[in-house]
Amino acid sequence: MKSVTALLSGAALVCLVSGAMPLAASAAECSGTIKVLAQPRDGLTLLDKYRDEFAKLSGGANFQIDYLNENDRRAKTKADASTIGRYNVYYIDEANVALFASSGWVAPLLDYYPKDYDYNDFDPGRRAVATYDGKVWFAPLTGGGDLMVYRKDLLEAAGIQPPRTLDDYIAAVKKLNQPDKGIYGTALRGQRGSGANVWRWMPFFKGFGGQWFDGNTPVFDSDAAVKATETYLELFKYSAPGTQTGSWDEAVGAFTSGQVAMLTESTPLVGMALDPKQSQVSDKIGYLPPPSPLTGGGYGHGLAIGTKANKDEVSKQCAGLFIAWATSKENEQRRLEEHQFSELNRSSVFASKKFAELYGPDLGQALADTGKVTAVNFWQSPLWPELGDRWGIILEELVTGTRTDIKGGLDELNDFAKQLVARGQ
Amino acid sequence: MSVRRKGRFVGRFILALAAFSAVFPFLWTALNAFKNRVDIVTPTPLFFFTPTLDNFAYVLGRGSVFQGLTNSLVISGSAVAIGAILGLPAAYALARYPGKWAKDIQFFVLSLRFLPPVAVAIPLMVIWLELGLYDTRLSMIVTYTLLTLATVIWLSVPAFQRVPREVEEAARVDGYGPYAIFFRIALPIASRSLIGAIAFSFVLVWNEFLIALMLTTSDAKTLPIVASELTQLGRDVPWGILNASVVLLSIPPLLLIGILSGMLNSAFRRKN
Amino acid sequence: MKHKSTLPAVFLSPALLILAVLALVPTVFAVFISFQDRELSRPDGRFVGLDNYLALFSDRRFVNAIGVSLTWEVLTVGLTLLVALLIGILMFEYAGPRWRSALSLMFLTPVILPRVSAAFVWKFAFHPLYGIITWPYKAITGQPLDLLSDPATALGTVALVDIWQWGLFFAVIVLKLLETLPPQPFEAARLDHARTWQVYAYVAIPMLKAPLISLAFVKMVESLRAFDLIYVMTRGGPGITTETLDMYAFSQGFIESGRISYASGMAVLMMIATSIVFTVIWKRTRA
Numbered sequence: 007m008k009s010v011t012a013l014l015s016g017a018a019l020v021c022l023v024s025g026a027m028p029l030a031a032s033a034a035e036c037s038g039t040i041k042v043l044a045q046p047r048d049g050l051t052l053l054d055k056y057r058d059e060f061a062k063l064s065g066g067a068n069f070q071i072d073y074l075n076e077n078d079r080r081a082k083t084k085a086d087a088s089t090i091g092r093y094n095v096y097y098i099d100e101a102n103v104a105l106f107a108s109s110g111w112v113a114p115l116l117d118y119y120p121k122d123y124d125y126n127d128f129d130p131g132r133r134a135v136a137t138y139d140g141k142v143w144f145a146p147l148t149g150g151g152d153l154m155v156y157r158k159d160l161l162e163a164a165g166i167q168p169p170r171t172l173d174d175y176i177a178a179v180k181k182l183n184q185p186d187k188g189i190y191g192t193a194l195r196g197q198r199g200s201g202a203n204v205w206r207w208m209p210f211f212k213g214f215g216g217q218w219f220d221g222n223t224p225v226f227d228s229d230a231a232v233k234a235t236e237t238y239l240e241l242f243k244y245s246a247p248g249t250q251t252g253s254w255d256e257a258v259g260a261f262t263s264g265q266v267a268m269l270t271e272s273t274p275l276v277g278m279a280l281d282p283k284q285s286q287v288s289d290k291i292g293y294l295p296p297p298s299p300l301t302g303g304g305y306g307h308g309l310a311i312g313t314k315a316n317k318d319e320v321s322k323q324c325a326g327l328f329i330a331w332a333t334s335k336e337n338e339q340r341r342l343e344e345h346q347f348s349e350l351n352r353s354s355v356f357a358s359k360k361f362a363e364l365y366g367p368d369l370g371q372a373l374a375d376t377g378k379v380t381a382v383n384f385w386q387s388p389l390w391p392e393l394g395d396r397w398g399i400i401l402e403e404l405v406t407g408t409r410t411d412i413k414g415g416l417d418e419l420n421d422f423a424k425q426l427v428a429r430g431q
Numbered sequence: 432m433s434v435r436r437k438g439r440f441v442g443r444f445i446l447a448l449a450a451f452s453a454v455f456p457f458l459w460t461a462l463n464a465f466k467n468r469v470d471i472v473t474p475t476p477l478f479f480f481t482p483t484l485d486n487f488a489y490v491l492g493r494g495s496v497f498q499g500l501t502n503s504l505v506i507s508g509s510a511v512a513i514g515a516i517l518g519l520p521a522a523y524a525l526a527r528y529p530g531k532w533a534k535d536i537q538f539f540v541l542s543l544r545f546l547p548p549v550a551v552a553i554p555l556m557v558i559w560l561e562l563g564l565y566d567t568r569l570s571m572i573v574t575y576t577l578l579t580l581a582t583v584i585w586l587s588v589p590a591f592q593r594v595p596r597e598v599e600e601a602a603r604v605d606g607y608g609p610y611a612i613f614f615r616i617a618l619p620i621a622s623r624s625l626i627g628a629i630a631f632s633f634v635l636v637w638n639e640f641l642i643a644l645m646l647t648t649s650d651a652k653t654l655p656i657v658a659s660e661l662t663q664l665g666r667d668v669p670w671g672i673l674n675a676s677v678v679l680l681s682i683p684p685l686l687l688i689g690i691l692s693g694m695l696n697s698a699f700r701r702k703n
Numbered sequence: 704m705k706h707k708s709t710l711p712a713v714f715l716s717p718a719l720l721i722l723a724v725l726a727l728v729p730t731v732f733a734v735f736i737s738f739q740d741r742e743l744s745r746p747d748g749r750f751v752g753l754d755n756y757l758a759l760f761s762d763r764r765f766v767n768a769i770g771v772s773l774t775w776e777v778l779t780v781g782l783t784l785l786v787a788l789l790i791g792i793l794m795f796e797y798a799g800p801r802w803r804s805a806l807s808l809m810f811l812t813p814v815i816l817p818r819v820s821a822a823f824v825w826k827f828a829f830h831p832l833y834g835i836i837t838w839p840y841k842a843i844t845g846q847p848l849d850l851l852s853d854p855a856t857a858l859g860t861v862a863l864v865d866i867w868q869w870g871l872f873f874a875v876i877v878l879k880l881l882e883t884l885p886p887q888p889f890e891a892a893r894l895d896h897a898r899t900w901q902v903y904a905y906v907a908i909p910m911l912k913a914p915l916i917s918l919a920f921v922k923m924v925e926s927l928r929a930f931d932l933i934y935v936m937t938r939g940g941p942g943i944t945t946e947t948l949d950m951y952a953f954s955q956g957f958i959e960s961g962r963i964s965y966a967s968g969m970a971v972l973m974m975i976a977t978s979i980v981f982t983v984i985w986k987r988t989r990a
Contacts, residue, residue, distance in 0.1 A: 041649065070494050072649070072660070081959070085648060085743065085957055086649065088743045088744035088961055089556075089560055089565060090565050090648060090649075092649035092650055109744055188845075197940070198940060198942075247831065247846075247847045248831050248849055248852070250849075250852050251940055251941045392959065399764075402940060403941075403942030403943065406852070406853075406940075406944075407854065408941070408943075409942065435899075438899065439797055442793045442796060442797040443797050445789075445793055446790070446794060446797065449806075449874075450806055452871075453867075453871050454812060457812065457813075457820075459828070459835055460824045463827075475838070476835050517717050517718040520713075520714035520715075520718070521714055521717075528708075528710070536715070538985070539722075540722065541985075542978065542981070542982065545924060545977045546726070546730075546974060547927050547974065547977060548927075548930065548949065549949040549966075549973070550729075550730075550733060550974045551729050553952065553956050553963055553967050554729040554730070554736065554967065554970075556963070557736060557746075558728070558729065560746070561746075573725070576721065576725065577722065580718060580722055609708040609710040610710060613714075638816075638817035640817075640818060640819055640930070641928075641930045644934075644953075644957075645956075645957055655817055655819045655931075658819055658820070659934070659935055670827075673823065674827075677819075677820045677823050677824065680820050681816050684815045687815070688808065688811055688812065691811065692808055692811055695879065699879035699880065699882070699883060
């Protein structure tokens with residue numbers, strides 16, 4: 007069907023149609039199907055309803071979004087971009103923007119992003135993670151830092167104050183863990199991956215003073231890493247079942263179904279936990295910035311323009327128009343109407359009346375507070391995904407108990423890192 | 432005799448269990464394909480529920496599924512056609528003209544199956560990339576021809592061998608040439624087993640996964656790849672849709688089950 | 704005189720030519736790139752001699768993958784044959800002609816299902832929260848059962864699906880084989896008051912030794928294709944406990960790092976190993 011549409015929509019015909027639309031942007035002479043490789047986001051599926059709007063705006067173009075889960079999306083975008091480059095738009099994130107930008111797989115976004123869509127309206131944190139080497143590469147779809155989310159009712163019943171330090175946090179998790187009642191102390195991520203278990207582990211590593219590299223020399227094989235791993239594994243004893251090989255979905259699922267007392271996760275969790283449609287504990291939760299010294303994992307995902315599939319300037323502009331439209335104020339407001347908290351990125355939307363009505367002033371304050379401890383926890387290098395994924399496998403082995411020697415695992419990663427840097431040169 | 436009767440009871444019980452295990456998992460999946468998400472995500476499995484066609488409507492309505500289905504049909508169909516057109520004559524030649532290298536050729540054909548798929552896929556990925564044919568239907572058809580051709584030859588040799596020699600001799604006496612004997616005598620007589628061989632090679636490439644995973648990224652993706660991507664979405668897992676796509680993927684091979692079991696029967700019938 | 708016909712040359716050469724090109728070109732090419740240091744994103748590789756091969760043998764994951772692959776072979780081949788013999792004999796012993804054909808049809812379904820479907824069907828059945836298989840355990844003990852994320856049970860659970868597909872299929876073949884046997888030795892053994900299992904253990908199975916060895920051989924070859932099941936069900940996890948050679952070669956060559964030369968080295972070693980082993984077994988059993 008799609009290919010038929012692509013064949014039929016000759017450019018001349020399309021020009022005629024777009025000429026009849028006074029509202030269409032001046033650059034809109036797009037046709038065919040814009041192919042997008044993304045991971046599932048409510049904000050993106052919502053776009054399906056407004057296909058006609060984009061067709062009008064672009065002068066006849068359609069879009070097709072293929073979805074993959076986070077780990078597969080990372081792998082497949084990389085595989086596609088490094089080989090044939092079939093996709094016009096890639097979903098990329100803070101962890102692989104360096105790789106995509108330095109390999110020339112994506113184009114500088116602002117060269118093709120129509121001015122009237124106001125890129126600077128995006129939250130400053132999101133804009134920061136979308137920038138690499140002084141240029142902006144993607145328009146954010148989601149992002150944020152970490153928040154500690156807890157069940158007020160369980161903490162009160164146990165007589166525990168919401169913890170502010172990691173020591174108190176660990177003590178509280180232990181006390182709240184009551185598997186016989188179906189309540190687990192916390193939920194972590196065990197599944198391999200630089201964006202999965204490693205992501206949750208890094209706040210400990212950074213919080214304890216760990217560093218990844220000093221120039222080209224790996225320095226992560228340190229006491230901080232050992233202590234971070236020990237603490238992570240200690241907490242994992244109280245983590246809900248299924249999280250040992252699970253990631254964000256499993257951790258969030260366990261919490262929103264009422265099986266977890268307290269956890270530190272990415273900020274969208276709060277929006278989901280507060281939403282009665284998605285959460286069985288929506289009226290019982292409280293939230294605070296992560297206990298010190300944990301840092302928050304600053305992140306951002308968004309859409310970028312592929313270079314291989316968009317051979318000429320016109321098609322890059324069409325891809326840019328799609329990205330601008332998909333992340334526009336209008337579409338963010340639609341997401342807000344649908345209570346898609348995690349899909350919001352624009353300052354103007356956060357400051358809107360509707361947002362305050364839905365989520366109250368507290369959440370805004372908590373987001374601002376956690377912004378202060380949000381940091382770049384990963385190694386900012388095109389080689390990061392490979393290094394992070396390798397550590398993810400070792401960490402998964404430690405979590406599931408097929409490996410017990412933490413220092414040995416770090417030494418192995420150290421050797422791997424040296425080889426990786428040598429190969430990359 | 433009660434030991435014997437007990438044995439019979441236990442034996443039949445195990446058989447019933449095995450039959451149940453063979454059919455039930457897929458039936459359960461098919462059942463789930465008609466459920467809404469709330470009826471699937473229940474602490475206790477549900478057997479009675481209000482059926483919905485939404486899942487199938489969603490799956491069939493998705494561009495990627497439709498594209499995968501078309502790709503699968505075109506790629507598997509072409510590879511099987513080429514495999515049959517070239518493979519059947521080759522198999523006949525091997526069956527009827529057993530020269531001294533016929534055995535070696537047969538072993539060569541069989542030994543292609545010894546190659547680990549990943550060992551074929553990695554170099555082919557590079558080759559197709561360099562030729563600019565990566566992620567196209569053409570490259571997939573050519574690659575799959577390796578599978579279908581070898582399979583058709585391997586399975587058709589015994590089928591042609593089972594054609595009674597006397598019939599072919601009689602035709603020769605009637606003045607048929609060697610080509611006429613193949614087309615007008617051997618092919619029709621062996622047709623049932625040959626169709627089985629062709630059906631088997633179709634199932635093989637329809638179900639193929641690893642090679643397609645490595646040789647396609649978007650345009651030439653086959654249905655197993657699309658289905659596996661749907662099953663790995665992860666977020667807010669749309670279970671009903673997953674079940675529906677698995678059912679859709681499995682229908683064509685299941686339609687061929689009668690033919691395949693017929694081939695199995697004829698393969699073992701004539702031995703004494 | 705019929706050997707003078709042009710038919711064998713005309714019929715054989717196109718097919719063989721295509722097979723040879725399609726099989727030899729990738730094989731030679733795999734060897735060629737395994738001596739380079741190509742990556743997907745850097746197609747212009749340098750020659751590095753045997754570096755990839757040397758690196759492989761100090762690669763913990765490669766050594767682990769050899770172990771997992773061998774375990775997988777032994778586990779699936781052994782248990783498939785065991786299941787096939789058991790079910791096949793039970794069908795021969797206790798099922799009438801009608802039941803035999805009905806059962807045969809049912810036992811063929813699993814193997815015809817696409818591996819991706821089979822893997823998904825069972826992955827869902829083993830789901831710790833919504834799975835139909837884990838449900839009784841959960842209902843009785845109140846604890847979820849997560850077999851696929853436990854390092855001790857993950858590989859066995861995936862192997863179960865493979866045995867489900869092939870064991871039942873081979874059971875049908877065992878039945879057909881038993882049906883081809885002459886009845887006299889059975890009757891003779893029964894007259895000697897042999898027990899049922901003795902009839903099979905000492906009479907039937909020895910008579911079917913050759914075809915059973917062939918079946919084992921076929922299964923050994925087919926067990927090389929574990930990838931689909933593992934890819935859908937565990938991705939090689941937890942940790943690397945289910946990472947077979949093809950899974951590891953795939954993740955090195957494609958998904959994790961795109962190191963195609965390194966993965967080619969692995970592929971070449973696999974190719975050499977399987978070709979030698981299977982050729983030896985094949986020639987031996989046919990000798």
